Amino acid sequence: MAAPVLRVDDLRVWYHTGRGPVKAVDGVTFDVISEERLGLVGESGSGKSTIALALMRLIRPPGKIESGSIRLDGVDVLEVSEEHMRRLRLATLALVAQGAMNSLNPVVRVREQIVDAMHDHDEHLPARAANERVISLLDQVGLRPEVADRFPHELSGGMKQRVCIAIAICLRPKVIIADEPTSALDVVVQRQVMETLERVQEMLNASVVLVGHDMGLMAQFVDRLGVMYAGRLVEVSPVNDVFAEPLHPYTQLLIASLPSFEHKGTFRGIPGLAPSLLDRPSGCSFHPRCPHAMPRCSIEDPSLTEVRPGRWVACHLYDASSVTP
Amino acid sequence: MTALLEARKVTKAFGGGLLDKRVTVALDDFSFAIEENPRVTAVVGESGSGKTTLARLLLGLISPTTGQVLYDGHDLRHLTGEQRRAFLRDVQMIFQDPYEVYNPFYRVEHVLETPIAEFKLASSPQARRALIQESLRAVGLRPDETLGRYPHQLSGGQRQRIMVARAVLMRPRLIIADEPVSMVDASLRATILESLSQLNRDYGMSIIYITHDLTTAYQISDNIIVLYRGSVAEAGTVDLVVREPKHPYTQLLIQSVPQPNPSLAWGSTDIRAETADVSNGTMQVEVGGAVGLVPTAAAVSAAAKARGGHLLTGCPFADRCPHVMAICRENPPPLFRIDQGRVATCFLYRDREVLSSEQLGEVF
Numbered sequence: 001m002a003a004p005v006l007r008v009d010d011l012r013v014w015y016h017t018g019r020g021p022v023k024a025v026d027g028v029t030f031d032v033i034s035e036e037r038l039g040l041v042g043e044s045g046s047g048k049s050t051i052a053l054a055l056m057r058l059i060r061p062p063g064k065i066e067s068g069s070i071r072l073d074g075v076d077v078l079e080v081s082e083e084h085m086r087r088l089r090l091a092t093l094a095l096v097a098q099g100a101m102n103s104l105n106p107v108v109r110v111r112e113q114i115v116d117a118m119h120d121h122d123e124h125l126p127a128r129a130a131n132e133r134v135i136s137l138l139d140q141v142g143l144r145p146e147v148a149d150r151f152p153h154e155l156s157g158g159m160k161q162r163v164c165i166a167i168a169i170c171l172r173p174k175v176i177i178a179d180e181p182t183s184a185l186d187v188v189v190q191r192q193v194m195e196t197l198e199r200v201q202e203m204l205n206a207s208v209v210l211v212g213h214d215m216g217l218m219a220q221f222v223d224r225l226g227v228m229y230a231g232r233l234v235e236v237s238p239v240n241d242v243f244a245e246p247l248h249p250y251t252q253l254l255i256a257s258l259p260s261f262e263h264k265g266t267f268r269g270i271p272g273l274a275p276s277l278l279d280r281p282s283g284c285s286f287h288p289r290c291p292h293a294m295p296r297c298s299i300e301d302p303s304l305t306e307v308r309p310g311r312w313v314a315c316h317l318y319d320a321s322s323v324t325p
Numbered sequence: 326m327t328a329l330l331e332a333r334k335v336t337k338a339f340g341g342g343l344l345d346k347r348v349t350v351a352l353d354d355f356s357f358a359i360e361e362n363p364r365v366t367a368v369v370g371e372s373g374s375g376k377t378t379l380a381r382l383l384l385g386l387i388s389p390t391t392g393q394v395l396y397d398g399h400d401l402r403h404l405t406g407e408q409r410r411a412f413l414r415d416v417q418m419i420f421q422d423p424y425e426v427y428n429p430f431y432r433v434e435h436v437l438e439t440p441i442a443e444f445k446l447a448s449s450p451q452a453r454r455a456l457i458q459e460s461l462r463a464v465g466l467r468p469d470e471t472l473g474r475y476p477h478q479l480s481g482g483q484r485q486r487i488m489v490a491r492a493v494l495m496r497p498r499l500i501i502a503d504e505p506v507s508m509v510d511a512s513l514r515a516t517i518l519e520s521l522s523q524l525n526r527d528y529g530m531s532i533i534y535i536t537h538d539l540t541t542a543y544q545i546s547d548n549i550i551v552l553y554r555g556s557v558a559e560a561g562t563v564d565l566v567v568r569e570p571k572h573p574y575t576q577l578l579i580q581s582v583p584q585p586n587p588s589l590a591w592g593s594t595d596i597r598a599e600t601a602d603v604s605n606g607t608m609q610v611e612v613g614g615a616v617g618l619v620p621t622a623a624a625v626s627a628a629a630k631a632r633g634g635h636l637l638t639g640c641p642f643a644d645r646c647p648h649v650m651a652i653c654r655e656n657p658p659p660l661f662r663i664d665q666g667r668v669a670t671c672f673l674y675r676d677r678e679v680l681s682s683e684q685l686g687e688v689f
Contacts, residue, residue, distance in 0.1 A: 043510035044481075186371035186537065191581040191591055213511065216540075216583030220591050240587045257515040258585045259544040261567060269516030273480055 004031035005207050006055070006175050011068035013047075013054050016061075022277045024050040024063070026231040029304060032175060037201065037208045039218040039239065042228030045274055049098065051228075052179040052211045056095050057085050072175065090121050094168035096197075098180040101160030104152040110138075110163055111148040117167045137166040140203065141196050158189035162196055172204050179211040194221055215258055219243055227251050230275050230285035233304055236312040247313040249290045284316070292317055327398040328358035329498055329531070330383060330416060334682065335392035336629060336636055337378050338620045348620045350555045350610055351378040353636045353657070354392075354629070356683040357550070359499055363529040365522065367542035367563065370552035371578075376535045379552070380503045383533070384418055391626045414444055417497040421504040423484035427476035433484070434472050436491055437461075446494065460490040463527075464520040482513030489520050493528070500524065503535045518545050539582050543567045548689045551575050554641035556657065557682075561667025562689050572669040574642045610638055640672070648673055660685060 011028045014021040025047040032038050042048040053059050055070060057077055070077045072092060077085060089095075097103065105113060114134045118125065125133060135145045141162040152160055161181060168176060178197060182190040194217065201208050210222055218225055219239060226236040227248065235248040246252045253270045272289035275281050281288055287297040297316055307318040335355045338348040352375040359366075370376040381387045382394055385401040394401045396412045404412060420426055427436065437457045440446070447453035458468040464486045476484060485505060492500050502521060506514040522545045524530045536542050542549055543563055550560040551572070559572040570576045583591065610628070629636045640646070640653040652672050660682065661674040668680060668688050680688070 043512060187539075187581040187583075188371070188577055191583070195591075214583065215511065215585040219585050219587045220583040243585065243587055254512060255585065257512050259515070259518075259540045260585055261540060261543055261579075261582075262584075262586070264544055264564075269514070269519065270512035273483075274510075 003034060005034045005073060006032040006209075007069075007071040008051075008055070009069045009071070011051070011054060011070065012066040013050050013059055013063060014066050015063045017278075020278055023231050023280065024277055025054065026280075028068075028228075028231075028233050030226055030233060030236055032207045032209055034174075035201075035205050035207055036224060037198075037210060037222045039210045039212070039222035039225040040228060040233075041212060041215060041218050041225060043213060043274060045230075045277060046228040047231040047277075048211045048213075048228050049179055052095065052097075052177050052209070055175075055177055055209070056089060056093060058095075087121065090117065090168070090173060091171045092173055093175050093177065094171075094173040096161075096164055096168050096176065096178040096181045098183055100164040100181065101152075101157055101184075104160055104163060106152050108151075109148070110134075110150055110152070110155075113163070114148075114167055114170060118170050121171055123171065133170070137170055138163075140169065140200055141166045142192070142199075156189070157185050158193055161185065161193050165193070165196060165200060169200050169204060169206075173206060175207045175209065176201060177209045177211070180213070181210075182217070183212070190217070197221075215255065227254070230280060231277055232285065232314065233312075234286065234314050236304065238310055241311060247307065247311060247318065248286075248315050249292050249317070250286050253289075253291075284314075328360050328395070328686075329397065331358040331395045332356055332379075332383065332389075333393045333395060335382060335389040335394060336625060337375075337382060337387070338390045338625050338636060340620045347610060348625065348636075350636050351375045352382070352389075353555045354682045355379065355557065356392075356685050358686040359531050359533070360686075361498075363525055363531045364548060365525050365532045365534060365546045367534045367536060367546035367549040368552060369536055369539055369542050369549060369578075371537055373554060374552040375555040376537075376552055377503060380418075380501050380533070380535050383501055384416065385412070390620055391622050391629065410444075414495055415498045417492040417495050417500050419485075419488050419492060419500060419502040419505045421507055423481050423488060423508065424476075426488060427484065429476055431475075432472070433474055433476055433479065433487055436487065437494060440491065440495055444495070456494060460494040461487070463493050463523070464490045465516060466490065480513070482509045482517065485509055485517055486520060489517065489524070493524060496528065497530060499531045499533065501533045501535070504537070505534075506541060507536070507538065514541070521545060539567065539579060550685075551578070556635075556637060556641055557660070557668075557670055557685065558642065559667070559669040559671075560660075560685060560688060561663075565664065565667045571663050571667070571674065572642075572671045573646050573648055573673070575669075577645075610636055640670070660688075662688070 008028060008030050011025055013025040014023050040048045040051060054065055059065055065078060077088060111134050114137060115130050134148050138145060138147055143159060143162055182193050185193060222239050225239045225242045226233050229250050235251050246255050256268050257270060270289060275285055283298040283300055284302050287293045294316060302314045302316050304312050304314040306312050333356055335352060337352040338350050340348055368376050368379060382389055388402055399408055441453050447456050461468045461471055466486055506517050509517060518541055521532060525532050534542060534546055546563045549563045549566050551558045553574050559566055559575045570579050635657040637657045639655060640658050643649050643653040650672060658670040658672050660668040660670055660680040661677040662680055663669050663674055663677060666689050
């Protein structure tokens with residue numbers, strides 16, 4: 001297997017509130033392999049967006065990265081200086097945030113916004129070369145050159161989101177973090193934006209971490225999928241395996257609850273509620289809702305283990321079938 | 326027989342600026358009736374398709390520019406006090422956002438007690454309590470875990486289910502649900518949809534399910550109306566429309582839904598990229614003469630009369646359509662009957678029987 005470009009090890013991000021720490025991310029470990037598309041899927045409050053922000057080191061108080069490491073090409077981004085980190089952002093690690101299209105400056109033309117981003121990262125090109133670069137970036141995301149002269153309000157949501165992708169790739173990053181990049185877009189436009197992201201990724205030989213809640217989008221886009229529950233990864237596997245044979249009981253119930261065009265019938269929601277991150281249940285966080293809960297599940301916290309080649313799951317049901325001794 | 330709620334040749338146009346000669350067509354010549362026979366009808370469309378405008382028109386929150394919305398045969402604009410009370414009881418709404426409908430200072434039972442008091446649904450405090458508990462159980466909530474709490478102590482899914490419970494309490498004949506699950510997590514979505522379809526099955530309520538999500542629409546509806554930029558693209562029984570879509574827009578829409586199955590890849594139809602992006606604008610047409618902020622019925626109906634009943638000047642999908650023909654830009658396509666139980670407004674089917682817009686309800 002190719003070497004990982006990004007290695008996250010035992011990451012903990014807590015938000016400190018008057019009622020104690022909210023453990024949004026609590027011991028998450030995963031790799032992103034070169035040129036791979038990794039998905040992180042979870043429901044609201046599962047910690048997925050916090051991971052995206054932590055990867056960019058953009059966690060602000062009351063949030064704090066408590067422990068762990070995020071190694072990008074061997075460099076721990078949690079250790080480097082703020083100035084060094086600022087340079088890593090965009091150049092090696094770029095974020096397409098949720099609702100990024102609303103982050104464009106409404107009174108600045110698209111061209112200047114892209115050039116600004118490059119300037120900020122010491123890419124000083126003469127006006128003409130900069131212009132050519134802008135046109136070529138727009139072309140890469142499927143926009144016509146005229147778009148450079150437009151203001152954001154003159155563009156549709158899908159076009160704005162592509163401008164954000166153009167900004168994200170202007171310095172050819174190695175890892176693109178896309179946090180719900182299409183959450184406010186219609187399905188047809190969503191598909192176009194995702195196809196754009198795919199094309200750009202292949203062109204740059206970059207890796208993509210796609211963060212979201214839509215299992216359908218994950219199924220269409222990613223190679224490997226990590227399923228989050230209450231601040232932890234409960235399963236990480238190749239996407240085809242996750243859908244064909246989910247291992248963790250939460251993943252099983254989640255997939256069973258998805259409506260599809262294939263069969264029409266009764267609905268199965270997951271009974272119970274996601275736990276409060278202030279007061280997590282003891283042992284496995286999912287045990288109060290789990291149909292297979294055993295006595296030890298409420299005592300011992302299962303760790304993410306490779307139970308079959310390439311398939312990682314955090315569940316006591318698989319304790320006997322661990323690959324690594 | 327008089328329909329419970331009927332939209333008859335409804336057009337809703339919104340004005341631009343004071344001197345603007347163009348109006349935004351939110352809904353163009355739409356007719357549909359909810360009969361006694363309880364069914365679940367999905368109204369599906371993307372942003373700008375007119376689906377929320379339709380919900381607001383059906384509730385009487387806004388009035389049509391031309392045409393009428395009728396409750397039990399009476400125009401919503403001219404209901405007597407008594408008819409209005411009956412209407413408010415018969416037609417219930419479930420809104421998209423389960424966070425905004427609650428007053429944070431009241432316990433959640435407030436939203437259940439108010440309608441009971443207002444419509445005198447219970448004769449004693451005991452009866453009131455029993456009624457509340459029954460309605461909560463009907464949507465799968467445990468009364469002891471729900472009552473006495475404040476809205477912020479419940480999850481979005483629980484709050485939305487209380488809204489469904491409120492609808493149950495009123496025993497309406499029709500529920501209009503506008504994107505009821507779009508803000509709810511996947512694992513709870515199924516539960517809320519199940520509660521809705523139970524209302525239809527067990528209590529015989531009709532449901533209009535307004536959504537952008539074709540998969541959930543397919544799951545719970547009997548019939549579906551696909552709207553595109555203010556007009557009907559395709560309508561019919563849900564299996565026909567979803568399994569074998571005929572209108573090029575419906576085909577594009579269904580192929581674009583990301584299926585939760587990696588082996589069913591996104592369709593490879595070519596999307597005409599440059600125009601496709603503009604889709605989240607609504608349709609704008611000139612009506613001749615400045616229209617001002619609120620387009621008058623006279624100006625709009627004059628413009629529509631000149632175009633054979635429609636405000637639109639051509640097929641709204643023409644710019645994105647891979648099969649576009651000259652005729653598509655000249656006239657808006659009427660309803661063509663494709664098969665028993667389905668119509669599509671597309672000139673590809675111009676050899677089929679033409680239905681008038683009022684016949685939409687007869688299709689399914």
